[in-house]
Amino acid sequence: GNRLVLQGTEFRREPGIGLGGPSAAFTDPQYGWLVTSGRAGAALVRISPTRQRASRTTWPLPIRRPLMAITTEPGKVPGAGDASAIAVGIDGSVTRFRPGSGWASEALLDSNGVRQRTPRLRGVAWPEASRAHAVGADGEMWLWDGTTGLWERDQARPLDFDGNLVSVAFSPSDPFRGYAVGDAGVMLRYGKTWEQETLPPEIAGADLTSVAFAGNRAYAVFRAPDGLRSGVIYNDGGGWQVDQDVAALITDAPQAALLTVAGLPDGGVVVGGYSILLKRSGPNDRWTTSDTPPSDVSIVAAAPFRDETGLRAVISVFSRPYPANRDIAAPVPGESPQVLPAFPLPLYGTVLREGPDGSWRDDSGTDLPDAATGDEEPLFSDQVYALALDTTGKQGWAVGGAVVRADDGENAVEERERLQTAVAFRYPADTVTPSSGTAPVPVTTPRVRFAIGGHAACRKACADQANLDLAADVGLRTTIEAASTVATQPGGPRAFIYTGPRLENGLLTTREARRFALAATPPAGLPVFAATGADASGAGFAPFSSAFGAFPAPFGGGPQPPNVSTPADLPGVAPAPGQTRNHYTFSSVGLHGSVRVIVINNAPGSLAAADPDNVPADPSQREWLINALRSAKAAGLPAIVVGNRDLNVRGANKNHIATDAADIAQLLVDEGA
Numbered sequence: 001g002n003r004l005v006l007q008g009t010e011f012r013r014e015p016g017i018g019l020g021g022p023s024a025a026f027t028d029p030q031y032g033w034l035v036t037s038g039r040a041g042a043a044l045v046r047i048s049p050t051r052q053r054a055s056r057t058t059w060p061l062p063i064r065r066p067l068m069a070i071t072t073e074p075g076k077v078p079g080a081g082d083a084s085a086i087a088v089g090i091d092g093s094v095t096r097f098r099p100g101s102g103w104a105s106e107a108l109l110d111s112n113g114v115r116q117r118t119p120r121l122r123g124v125a126w127p128e129a130s131r132a133h134a135v136g137a138d139g140e141m142w143l144w145d146g147t148t149g150l151w152e153r154d155q156a157r158p159l160d161f162d163g164n165l166v167s168v169a170f171s172p173s174d175p176f177r178g179y180a181v182g183d184a185g186v187m188l189r190y191g192k193t194w195e196q197e198t199l200p201p202e203i204a205g206a207d208l209t210s211v212a213f214a215g216n217r218a219y220a221v222f223r224a225p226d227g228l229r230s231g232v233i234y235n236d237g238g239g240w241q242v243d244q245d246v247a248a249l250i251t252d253a254p255q256a257a258l259l260t261v262a263g264l265p266d267g268g269v270v271v272g273g274y275s276i277l278l279k280r281s282g283p284n285d286r287w288t289t290s291d292t293p294p295s296d297v298s299i300v301a302a303a304p305f306r307d308e309t310g311l312r313a314v315i316s317v318f319s320r321p322y323p324a325n326r327d328i329a330a331p332v333p334g335e336s337p338q339v340l341p342a343f344p345l346p347l348y349g350t351v352l353r354e355g356p357d358g359s360w361r362d363d364s365g366t367d368l369p370d371a372a373t374g375d376e377e378p379l380f381s382d383q384v385y386a387l388a389l390d391t392t393g394k395q396g397w398a399v400g401g402a403v404v405r406a407d408d409g410e411n412a413v414e415e416r417e418r419l420q421t422a423v424a425f426r427y428p429a430d431t432v433t434p435s436s437g438t439a440p441v442p443v444t445t446p447r448v449r450f451a452i453g454g455h456a457a458c459r460k461a462c463a464d465q466a467n468l469d470l471a472a473d474v475g476l477r478t479t480i481e482a483a484s485t486v487a488t489q490p491g492g493p494r495a496f497i498y499t500g501p502r503l504e505n506g507l508l509t510t511r512e513a514r515r516f517a518l519a520a521t522p523p524a525g526l527p528v529f530a531a532t533g534a535d536a537s538g539a540g541f542a543p544f545s546s547a548f549g550a551f552p553a554p555f556g557g558g559p560q561p562p563n564v565s566t567p568a569d570l571p572g573v574a575p576a577p578g579q580t581r582n583h584y585t586f587s588s589v590g591l592h593g594s595v596r597v598i599v600i601n602n603a604p605g606s607l608a609a610a611d612p613d614n615v616p617a618d619p620s621q622r623e624w625l626i627n628a629l630r631s632a633k634a635a636g637l638p639a640i641v642v643g644n645r646d647l648n649v650r651g652a653n654k655n656h657i658a659t660d661a662a663d664i665a666q667l668l669v670d671e672g673a
Helices: 244-251 409-418 463-468 471-487 510-520 538-547 607-613 621-634 661-670
Strands: 003-007 010-014 023-028 031-038 041-047 057-059 067-072 085-089 094-098 102-106 121-128 131-136 141-145 150-153 165-170 178-182 187-189 207-214 217-223 230-235 240-242 258-263 269-273 276-280 298-307 310-318 350-354 360-362 383-389 396-403 420-427 451-453 496-498 528-530 584-588 595-599 639-642
Touching: 067 396, 067 420, 085 121, 085 131, 085 383, 085 396, 121 178, 131 165, 131 178, 178 207, 178 217, 217 258, 217 269, 230 244, 230 258, 244 276, 258 298, 269 310, 276 298, 276 310, 298 383, 310 383, 310 396, 383 420, 451 471, 463 510, 471 496, 471 510, 510 538, 528 595, 584 621, 595 621, 607 621, 621 639, 621 661
Parallel strands: 067 121, 067 383, 121 165, 165 207, 207 258, 451 496, 496 528, 595 639
Antiparallel strands: 003 010, 023 031, 031 041, 057 420, 067 085, 085 094, 094 102, 121 131, 131 141, 141 150, 165 178, 178 187, 207 217, 217 230, 230 240, 258 269, 269 276, 269 298, 298 310, 310 350, 350 360, 383 396, 396 420, 584 595
16 A cells, blocks of 8 residues: 655655555645555545544543443533543443543442452443443443442342343433343343343344434344344334334345444434444434445444434444354253353454445544555554444544453463553544643652663554654654653663564564664663664664664764763674674763663574674673673672563563573572672
């Protein structure tokens, strides 16, 4: 999807979008259109030197667990400046938006007042100002009491109930008429106790995946566990019935698996599933299918709205069938039925907005899959799991997050814990903007400080996306800038040390290394040193060394900072002009004392594996390390050792632990590091 722009006699590579395509038209090198492919199928992409104005604003959240559902304050327009909202998610996450102050975390409390952090909440409803309900997996049912301001277990929960609830909704005109739905035919009706509803016999045992009100009519989506049958049931107050009009429509689309439903107060309703979007403009209208439904994606959340052309929708999609079909064993006479776990979360997705002509616009701005793998490239979109928009579709909220799973067996839990995010977007972008600022970092305690960071890395080559504000660039640059600000204080960090890498996969090229060095270039006043990563090993070291050659000595060939000195007993061989070392040591002198810093190269997997490429050409980096530590000890200086690979043999990421971790860790202890 990249393009080449001719400037003079040379071509300059510019970042593209999507998978490329068969056609393009340009009025000049800066303005034009591309036909390309994204997660939702073919797309028409506008090329311009200026960025399109954002349609939404990201708001800061006090949590980092994915948010699964959102509800807005009853009687208020969603997204309005005076409207509150509640969002819930996994691991007991509850957060409330308060106008004028932003999102604040709230706690689920047990009968002893202890905060509960394990409930996996999947649905939330706020039927009246003084009462809200949250439901989730394993029978979780919680009630917020507006008179106390506390979340407590819902005492109306059925006795011994342990079903997986996924959605809850109340009538907009009757706060005492509500339903909670879940796996295996669970449909609970609100009352003094939540009671199981009688469902049509033809959907017995089906999973109920979503419930919503459109006007006074309740709708729910059902899906057989094997995924071979799905549909819609509705209730006008006299009991649940299968919607035969929907059944007739999806008979013509046998691959369709319905998943989610959302309604408007005037009776408009939309139902989404795999490669299908159904609409009903009002209670007296017939169901229709979208003229141009996104193909080969699952609609996991939807919000209907009206424009001058009729009923439209904003949808969140996942780029494969969801949820996966479940293999359910036949019941054994005399044994309890099989208890199934809750559906796992989709990993990432795109928000699409339907236009007046039926076309779809990417509201996320990150629908950029890689041509070879289909993976998100170069930006990663947090999946949106829930939408709460007003009837015009122009203001409201979208919430979600990301759960990146590891495939390394016993470490999957730790990795999943480390890679969870939460996100809240507000529509439109300029309705109300979040306040932001910086907090001072106190450095009054008398001690020597360094700022150390690592792994601000692209998954693979990314220099072509230099102007897209990639996390690898922004994270490294802003961290160094922040450290530089703190360094202006007495006792602030004396240097920033980056432990690599730039690329998680592959070796550095000249272009990648130059972009890396540019992102790592500090403001005046704070020296930056670096350890080599695996991407700067072997053939990758020459581009790395050349790009960082002007950085301060003894790392590079630039001027040595005033507070840095090279040990006289370990001078080493200077690198060629404009080149760098890949292992080195220096003394840092200043307020509160001196410290010896030792940077090793274990990026290839171990010190021995790096020996063939040592710069300086020490035959054994392990012996050099011992000498460097003993030199520091002889000078009476404490020593810190920095490298790329993890020396903790019990670290969560087994793939990043050095093969000589135990040996080198013991060496550091023995030699007094």
